[in-house]
Amino acid sequence: MATVTYRQALRDTLRAEMLRDEDVFLMGEEIGVFEGSYKITEGLLKEFGPRRVRDTPIAEEGFVGAAIGAAMLGLRPVVEIMTINFSLLALDQIVNHAAKIYGMFGGQCSVPMVIRTPGGGGQQLGATHSQNVELFYSFIPGLKVLAPSTPAEASAMLKAAIRDDDPVLFLENLALYNTKGEVPDDVTPAEIGRAAVTREGTDITIIAYSRMAHVAAEVAEKLAADGVSAEVVDLRSLRPLDRETVVASVRRTGCAVIAEDDWLTYGIGAEIAATIQEGAFDWLDAPVRRVAMAEVPLPYSKPLELAALPSAESLVTAVRDTLAATGRR
Amino acid sequence: MATVTYRQALRDTLRAEMLRDEDVFLMGEEIGVFEGSYKITEGLLKEFGPRRVRDTPIAEEGFVGAAIGAAMLGLRPVVEIMTINFSLLALDQIVNHAAKIYGMFGGQCSVPMVIRTPGGGGQQLGATHSQNVELFYSFIPGLKVLAPSTPAEASAMLKAAIRDDDPVLFLENLALYNTKGEVPDDVTPAEIGRAAVTREGTDITIIAYSRMAHVAAEVAEKLAADGVSAEVVDLRSLRPLDRETVVASVRRTGCAVIAEDDWLTYGIGAEIAATIQEGAFDWLDAPVRRVAMAEVPLPYSKPLELAALPSAESLVTAVRDTLAATGRR
């Protein structure tokens, strides 16, 4: 058991999987010589050489598609897309090819690949570099979408993703790379498709994933000091979605708030709210609320950006409003 | 007032707008010499010439981006993307450019363009050619997304879209092109962002758009024969979303079913259900149900395709289940 950053957990896991399986290799822009835009692949080119750590031209559609093709022949490419914003250029390859090949050809050929990519606003990167579009992938049958929030989960889920025979979109977050946590020495691969109750509580359920899972934990802690017992569900897998865990929690607490980093309308939280009202209708004491990004192209300006992004404060407000709406006290 | 097909209504409107405004022109694959993959632009090359009806190479990203650039200089391009499936190749230009340019540059430059494109399964076109991914656009601040279901609406909304100063994704549907309806001789441009109650009822609200709006109307008619009074809301605009009309209807009827042609999880209906539970919580007698496509890459096989697609029958089942769940009778 060691305490490492999320970044380090990813790097160690990539390395371990490459050592374990010769079919695992890395592809992406600037992952070799530059050691990764966010340094996730630091040192790996030196250790494994250019055959297994392949720098690509700036050609998202091309290199993601090439990874799919390599996976069709049985290799296990792990592709890095520098940020999820650039994945839009590869969307056709991911949605129309990676996600379709297994089904469209009647199960003859699987696509065992992983696409690692960070989302995240809050870095003043402006409208085109600050989006959270995991929705695009979470919507697609044939894809799996994982969104770990801690170093231990990142490690366990990355292992599982690499060993899985389907294309996996592995969502990281710029704001999480430097966060720390304990990671067991020999991480067991996670079971894909499971949410986790990361904090138990009785008054309300807060549902979140990725960076917002941290905000949710922070808020739950703060609320506890005020005598509010919040349960936190970390979705961890956006596709498949673990509806049972979410609904079971809300059936216990009777109300819920969703905290998400993407835009509200049609965002990930919409499905969570729709699921809850269908699965816990008779248990709900108040409408499910969502805390999400203001629906604007995210401005560069710091005060504007801060106003647009969900925060612990906005989550606290929504929780308090929801508790008030239950009429319980 | 004439009775014309949805196709004809589109064509007539394009023609009228081109006659009205010299800045309006058409771009797309096969819209000229071939007269449109689905013949929407029939005769227009002959009438207006290649300057205003521009055949493009197969380069969705390039020609959609070029239309954006032309719109930045004040022209009003109307782009056809042959089917919404191919729009994934242009997604970066639409999401990262068309939708961002107005905001990212502080309101200095608008992008008055329209992207016309049909969705729709049910034609045995297989997994990559049968998708309904309007969600991708509906999620994006900066875009407007219209989805007319009748010839008259198609005409009024296309006019409005062309005259609007923002980028508009105009969703058509393969199954609607041959449907007929009355279109006034001098169509007034629609107000963008308004849903419509297309049938009044008291027992339940069915919410739908595009092709499913027809299925909803058909089902409401069938249910009326059985003494069930269903109200039908046609969303018409997916972004902005007219939450008020939806919620007002459900507040009257006390329950709702959503009928959509896309996949259920994270689909358009998720937002509608989330909206309803938030806006009509105290009025709801039963959970909001969704009828949507089975979550698979749509198979070519006819029986499999039929099983996967939502239909009048599946909608009737969901309506009856929902009414039963209200415990009203």
Added chain:
Amino acid sequence: MADTDTRSPARSRRTRRSKPRPETLVAYYRQMLLIRRFEERAARAYTEAKIGGYCHLNLGEEPTITGLMAALEPSDYLFTNYREHGYALARGIEARRVMAELYGRSTGVSKGWGGSMHLFDTGTRLLGGYGIVGGQLPLATGAALAISYRGGDEVVMCQMGDGTTNIGAFHESLNMAALWDLPIVYVVINNGLGMGTTVDQSSAEPELYRRAAAYRIEGARVDGTDVIAVREAAHAAIERAREEKKPFLLETTSPRLRGHSVVDPARYRTAEEKEQLKAADPLARFALELEESGVLDAEAREKLDAEVKAEVDDAAAFADDSPHPDVSTLFDYTYATPVPGESRRLPADPVF
């Protein structure tokens, strides 16, 4: 057999040593005829609503297909676009299984899941027909990368249409293949049109093979109506890719004898153009050549035709008699590794 030492292998066919043997020519003719009759049968079945969706035919492309497939080894891989029935046949897949796929039956090559545009067969290494223009290029490039990664000596052939050379994936793929020395031969089937758009209208460099130069790749153009020329050009390109690990861009020219797909009446073609096309039929020309050179006389040709017709009729009957996929299999192919929580919900099913 290969001219692996030349820089422009595809152009070297005139220097070839030996003339093809008569049996080889007859076999090629038979293959072309099979493709021709199969496609005609498919067109008929489409109008009878036995086949749905889009259906694109290889009429006019038969010598190209036959020549290309003759040059490809069984261990090599093939990626194509949606106009690929003939490739599947020439690759050695039974006509029955190809037709059954067009009919959407569970006995089809893709179990009825793919249809006309999406033929796939692991055994013959046909790694898919693809309906998104250009979609197959990055995939094929990646398959070549996998071969290179493993140090194998297979080659990938990636077929595409002329119109496809204008899409971004073309550029990105050829660049990677050249940078990484991948064993891949890109083949552009220049049939003069992408739907109704001519090459001149869509490609600013209409001599498409020249585009290879933008990646320092060798390119060549060959007459796609000449099966031997195609075979030789392809063979040289493939063997060069195998030995030297260098990509190649081969352009073949052939007529598209009918519309873009079965339902396209090709109104954008003038009556004269349509007349000229009939005269340009490469299969008729080849039949005449074989007759004139004494390789295949009219009688033998008729016999072959009857044989091929029987094969195609049998394929259609087989397809027609085959079962549709069972609706219970609808959720079988969403994931290769199933997971908890995976949705297996039909449209009327509630979430809970």
Added chain:
Amino acid sequence: MADTDTRSPARSRRTRRSKPRPETLVAYYRQMLLIRRFEERAARAYTEAKIGGYCHLNLGEEPTITGLMAALEPSDYLFTNYREHGYALARGIEARRVMAELYGRSTGVSKGWGGSMHLFDTGTRLLGGYGIVGGQLPLATGAALAISYRGGDEVVMCQMGDGTTNIGAFHESLNMAALWDLPIVYVVINNGLGMGTTVDQSSAEPELYRRAAAYRIEGARVDGTDVIAVREAAHAAIERAREEKKPFLLETTSPRLRGHSVVDPARYRTAEEKEQLKAADPLARFALELEESGVLDAEAREKLDAEVKAEVDDAAAFADDSPHPDVSTLFDYTYATPVPGESRRLPADPVF
């Protein structure tokens, strides 16, 4: 002034008639110096956390920028990538407004909404810096299409980096520009690197201007450290685009004196490489040339430097004193035509 009758205008600079006048050279030097000092100031402000996000500098690119902008008419349009501070300055936008944008203030060229990567100014027709690699190419091509549609005689210049020539949008854009005879000059700033990747590692044809041939476009390469050479090459390309309505691909070569962005220490460069870079500083070289040729002596140069430094300090002070955009404006720029039902919800606001 232009050699509009030559087929390869960019190569014809050696035949130019008159030597540039001393005041012109001094003006160019001053512009380069302004860019240099501005960028140094921006780097400092970044480390002081006055500037956020990504910040890419034009250090080493000053003569290229100055030459290009000298050739562009005020009525012409400019699209660039995210490395564009210098272009904005050389286009004539006040340093104050550029620096204020970097500081994210409402007095900035994009009102604080864009930041370093997204400078936009209607007046000078700088139609945007763009952060998505290659994103500006289709847009610029479309702007040229609009000019052509209206029969105007403006020209579009579309700047990009070397690494950008490998993305699909490059291919699709140049093809359209050539097919449609659009008045656009694509300029590739070859600074040898895309982040840490060399041109050889990313472009299979590393002589990037040669890629123009794949679209039958004229291309040329020019020494980007020679302001006059750049100006002449650009001028010829621009005027040819204007007169003949033909696109052009101009490649300029210049060093990238620092890391990819302010935060990149460029560890992938060896100590020797870094040493060599210092020697390669084109601004120092130009200063020396001007001194040696008697155009600008050390004293005058010092004076200029002081002047420029004051301008940049003033810009920084102005930026620092400027207000942040008011939070109440957050929803002002989502739509140009507002609509009912548009969301103006802050994160804590309920939907109802």
